Amino acid sequence: MPAETRFKRLVGLVGRGGLLVEKALYQRSRALLGKPPDRLHLFVAGMQRSGTNMIMDVLERHIDTVVYHERDARAFDNYQMRDRQVIHGLADHSLAPVFVIKALCESHELSYLMDDFMPAKALWVLRNYRDVVNSMRVSFGNQANQVKWVVANKGESGWWLGRGISEETRAVLQRLVRPDIDDANACALQWYFRNKTYFEQYLESDPRVLLVNYDALVAEPDRSLKAVLDFVGLAYNRRVAQGIFSTSVGRRSPPVIDAEIESVCDGLDQEFRRLLSGNVCYVAG
Numbered sequence: 001m002p003a004e005t006r007f008k009r010l011v012g013l014v015g016r017g018g019l020l021v022e023k024a025l026y027q028r029s030r031a032l033l034g035k036p037p038d039r040l041h042l043f044v045a046g047m048q049r050s051g052t053n054m055i056m057d058v059l060e061r062h063i064d065t066v067v068y069h070e071r072d073a074r075a076f077d078n079y080q081m082r083d084r085q086v087i088h089g090l091a092d093h094s095l096a097p098v099f100v101i102k103a104l105c106e107s108h109e110l111s112y113l114m115d116d117f118m119p120a121k122a123l124w125v126l127r128n129y130r131d132v133v134n135s136m137r138v139s140f141g142n143q144a145n146q147v148k149w150v151v152a153n154k155g156e157s158g159w160w161l162g163r164g165i166s167e168e169t170r171a172v173l174q175r176l177v178r179p180d181i182d183d184a185n186a187c188a189l190q191w192y193f194r195n196k197t198y199f200e201q202y203l204e205s206d207p208r209v210l211l212v213n214y215d216a217l218v219a220e221p222d223r224s225l226k227a228v229l230d231f232v233g234l235a236y237n238r239r240v241a242q243g244i245f246s247t248s249v250g251r252r253s254p255p256v257i258d259a260e261i262e263s264v265c266d267g268l269d270q271e272f273r274r275l276l277s278g279n280v281c282y283v284a285g
Helices: 003-033 052-060 084-092 107-116 129-139 143-152 167-176 183-200 214-219 221-232 259-276
Strands: 040-046 065-068 098-102 120-126 209-213
Touching (some): 003 052, 040 052, 052 098, 052 120, 084 098, 107 120, 129 183, 143 167, 167 259, 183 259, 209 214
Parallel strands (some): 040 098
16 A cells, blocks of 8 residues: 555544544533533435435534444444344434434334334435446456346345345346346346335335435535424534545446346436435434
């Protein structure tokens, strides 16, 4: 690793470490002065490589949050949330008004999570599927075999990727997942069936869930973040917007996707865009 890259990474770690110390001291001193505030549990959900890490970083920079990233072994094992009792324990010991945790492998059970952790809300982050496919192909491998596994296994008790798929969606996958499917098309289908669970859980009618338009977030960070923080009940300050950049939008050439798979992804994307109607976010009611 080049020395310049190592230095930038070190600066980033020191900066985050200092922020976390500052937050912990502030939250502890506030608790000593009076009753801890009522706590909101906030789940950050959606499809992998959709900008959820950026959202988590934004929320972590706010003084009134405690944030558990999916790399945090206290709350996650191999990117999957630990037993609910463990998560309840972490939340119960938090001094922050808002307890934030990633819920990507658990997005298909978001309604149950919010019911279990009341009061609770969720952010569902939506990103254009072509950019998601490009990002997945850089970050992950073996996607074709994974999608083939999902089709071959009704995995409610198995691997998280195969859980929460409706019979209607499974029929679409059985039709489109061919023996020679490549990684780009497999990634596009993952975007489809993971985001489809938003509608299959009727989250578009649930006022506890805010749909966040990633493209609008990075293009208009102040406007978007004010909407997100207002939904969560947090005051806006410019520090939280640090590190948001729009260079990831359309950064690479669009992937080559089969016409049938492109059609189902475009159809689902249009359902989301109708909800957003050009807005940065959407929430029922």
